[in-house]
Amino acid sequence: MKLVTFEHNGDIRVGVLGNGEVIDLRAAWGRREGAPDSLPALLGAGRAALAHAKVAAGAAAPGARRSLQAVRMLPPIPRPPKLVCVGLNYRDHAEETKQPIPKVPIFFTKAPTSVIGPGAPIVIPLDTEQVDYEAEFAVVIGARCRRVTPDQARESIAGYTILNDVSARDWQFRTSQWFIGKTFDTFGPMGPAVVTADEVGDPHVLDISLRLNGEEMQRSNTRNLIFGVPDLIVELSRAMTLEPGDVIATGTPAGVGFARKPPVFLKPGDQVEISIARIGSLSNPVVAEGRA
Secondary structure, three states, rough: EEEEEEEEEEEEEEEEEOEEEEEEEEHHOOOOOOOOOOOHHHHHHHHHHHHHHHHHHHOOOOHHHHHHHHHHHEEOOOOOOOOOEEEEHHHHHHHOOOOOOOOOOOEEEHHHHHOOOOOOEEEEEOOOOEEOOOOOEEEEOOEEOOOOOHHHHHHHHEEEEEOOOOOOOOHHHHOOHHHHHHOOOEEEHHHHEEEHHHOOOOOOOOOOEEEEEOEEEEEEEEEEEEHHHHHHHHHHHHHHHHHOOEEOOOOOOOOHHHHOOOOOOOOOOOEEEEEEOEEEEEEEEEEEEEOO
């Protein structure tokens, strides 16, 4: 399934995307208890709830179906409980930035308030002119887990989505901590859907690319990840409890703007589109922050 969060007539709903429409799960849920009011709540209800969602969507009456033109797509998880990213997790990206290949995963976080959905604008802050793009394959946790084995890590995955780890490079590199440059409002475009793990299959064979104004800037495949998906979950779960709705962005391949000669930074009027095989495409315009 392709699970989404959307707004319709002022209400925020959870749905299933397909065939040019969205199935409103609350409307399609039927008499069974536990109609989801958020995607983390649906994931946290377990596999039985996901199985019922699939059945309900397949049998949805016309009244539960919404055309894409009638809804506003939101990030599938508008406020992730945790949004954890991984730095330098593609060998070619480490090499282009002249950084050593990591021996252990480099984790950092983005604030949940950075997250925006498909089509929402990336806003260039007044404080920087060095805003960069980063195409990332992201993992969505579906079950609470702590100190897991690799097999348990795989079982904890609900699905996958796309994240653009937008970064203000001057803010990022003025200290050894990357957080502040990664976490401006609108610096976390996500979506359009969480594609369930059963539909994606092997997460390490997926083409990933980013186009800026139609020009390809990044292209790779998730087979080139230094630390694979289960490894990242195992390592994180040694330090923290992972919960349904947590998002782990697995890193970006070579081709980022600041490493180019000359550098390429986002500017108002740009359009950024990330595509990942079996997941979909995420597109966002770029605008300038307004002055008060």
